Amino acid sequence: MNINLHKIILSISLITFALFSNATVKPASIFTNHMVLQQQSKVAIWGWAKPSSKLKIITSWNKESYSVNTDTEGKWKVKIATPSAGGPYTIEFNDGEKLILSDILIGEVWFCGGQSNMELPMKGYKGQPNIGSNEAILKSKNPNIRLYTVPTSSVTERKDNSKASEWKLSEPEVVSNFSATAYYYGKLLHEILDVPVGIINDSFSGSSIEAWMSPEDLKPFPEIKIPFKTDSIKEVSRTPTTLYNGMLYPVIGYGIKGAIWYQGESNYERPDQYENLFPAMVSSWRKNWDIGEFPFYYAQIAPYNYAQLAPFHKGGKYNSAFLRDAQRKSLSKIPNAGMAVLMDIGEENMIHPSRKKEGAERLAYLALSETYGVKGFNAKSPLYESLTIDKNTAVVKFKDVANGLTSFSKQLSLFEIAGADKKFYPAKAVIKGSSVVVSAEEVKNPIAVRYAFKDFVIGDLFGNDGLPVSSFRTDDWDN
Template sequence: MKQSTVFRLSVTLFVLFSFSVVATAQPQLPAFFSDGMVLQQQTDAAIWGKSAAGKTVKLTTSWDRKNYAAKADDQGRWKIRVRTPQAGGPYEISITDGQTIRLRDVLIGEVWLCSGQSNMEMPMKGYRDQPVIGANEAIFAANNPQLRFFTVPRALRMQPQDTVKASNWKKATPETVADFSATAYFFGRQMQQTLNVPIGLMQISYGGSSAEAWMNEEALNAFPAIKKLPAADSAKISQRSPMSLYNGMLKPFIGYAIRGCIWYQGESNYERPDEYETLFPAMVSLWRKEFGQGDFPFYYAQIAPYNYSQLPPYNTGGKYNSAYVRDAQRKALDKIPNSGMVVLMDVGEENCIHPSQKAVGGQRFAYLALGDTYGKKGFVYKSPLPDSIRIQNGTMVIRFKNAPVGLTSFGKPLVNFEIAGADKYWRPARAVISKGELHISSPEIKDPVAVRYAFRDFVIGELFNTAGLPVSSFRTDDW
């Protein structure tokens, strides 16, 4: 046989083989559409993927035997919305474009996005030499197939992605829980116990990440001081690079039906508190717009006190004080609709940026969600916040909201208050709790104009409502 004939035959066989592979390939789904997944109950949950261009994709759900269909576009992309029932399962979902795949052991329940930086990412087993208090007992007792989670692997990308690195849904067992987010697990465990429905947790976090890394280019155009990395500099990309985590980790997940989000981040933006005051609400607005599910609940942790001056570049003084970012987060409550803030003033550690009492934060996240989103009654679930301030005979009197039975220091002295007069010079102040109000004064100031509480980089909060939820650090000035 001539060499040219052999070549043409080889090419023909290659083309036929390639066509056969394309023609018989199963529909392609992002990694999180898989066996064991949890879908949000009683909603139009989107399921999407890729097939050959122009192919008709059919989908059947076992809970109602309803059939759906969509045609893949010229790039092979398709999306189908399925109506989910009340919580239950396990169910199956069949997807075919000529070749069939079946998603088995699918539960219907409540799905929460859990995102942020290292304090959300910190696993139950802890970091090296940094424990999670109570984790070993919780890991030992973890055996709950109704609590499931999916961890999106770390990924930094210059361009938006369609899917994430290989991962899979896992049921809560000692083997799986040890490597899962401690904050998210303690949150999800309480949610499942209280609601008694399947809970799905999607963990999308990256240690050391900045808020701008979780935003897209369009949203960041409103912040010209944030410089985007040129495409030619892709080798320099990091978890603090604008858009890097939005593109690599969040974008593929956008559109998955969720009930809400819990967020623990801010440490990597602590040196830019004024910017964070508008950047953070803009990020939340972007996510809600992208997901297209309205103003879903967004609960976030106020960063815990910590001595940031021990981190490079070792800045001190002025606004190099994490209290300013905590204050920006406090103010964000008025800028972000349907939001809530977990206060961690009582669990910070001076020399460790990762507080070990993760169960405290997870439980407080659950309180917020159960009270605000699910309407559970009979317990206090929000930390006190200043509500009104008046000056009375040289004393500043503050009334707080979210303190239905008043305030307490649990017997400890109130030592973290300062007041200032018109000279803007801060002096230590005496604070007294009286009939649910706080009376603050100093013999050195006859006419006070401003007050601050726990407004230092590292401080242990001492003021709580009687339910034990701490008061956020705050200031009444804008100096």
């Protein structure tokens, strides 16, 4: 973007800001100058204007005029048609007083949710780095990447609007404080698709999944206590429904292509419950967004020594591998979904892996392959498919093995095998095509195999493309 054009856009923005501050028409907080709208679709826009009046909306890309009546409280909502990628454009609102939103791009929009591993900014947290971020931040200026952060809000009653925020152009000062996972994801999409990309970050550190779900979503889970409107919130990020009320409900319906999700650490103690909560949440989001079964890609939580966190649980299902397994099994329960595996980038004493770029780009691989149809590369980690017993050996077969399995010439050391006594022993494991043959002298009649099924572990089995295999178990035992 040349300097003169930038000055013109800045001047228009200042003028429209002045208009907005005095205008009757007030679009919801997520609709601001510099926003990106999803291309080639009908996107919802909503907000407030004069009560019981007629609001006229004109979109500059096609000069189309839309009329909508406001209700007695002034609320309105309308869907507008968007063209193929391009811009900048304007949208004019008029209920007797005029408001213009400017510098709007049309492109690909993705919603990014979760807890601290999604929230962690490009610059990192204090004492918790994001490797390579300094150079990435320095090179981040790009007017065709736009970033929006939903402000944190934890409340017991649904809010029609989120706190004020604004869409910002990608540049070092902005990117430094924006979600690293979300930024790296959007950057790679823009690089490959060559269209404007809008990224919405809606995350809250330490949040549990039930905090992002509505009371209706949680009815099948009577063990989860839903707060009353008058209740105090003791845990702002872990109280059921409160983040849904304050941060998600106000923006549901904004036109998106799909969503990415990085969460689960705060639910690691309840893997069986998570296995049902997670698909229920995704199903509810899709229903409420009302744009069909949009793609949903998520990061499997990275290995970490959770026993060092209070209340210092050890053993049994407090092993976070059970939560990773719940996420793995969710792939068969959530249509149009994909999972980015992080088995090789976990850190024993840091719950926030410092290699954020790898995880984000693995999520982007899934979108580029599955949503956008880019060919010639592999996007999926090999996934456990079946177990066959052959005398004293177990043969583990994998799917999504595009070009074979590899340990990069290292001996596989993370497989375990068990017989009817349910006692697991370290196993010898050998790669045979798209399978791994597993055995141990102590187990003459094997019935179960586990791989990398530890709280903290660094995976040693990969697809030939370098994407790591998820930890898994073939059994359903309680510990």
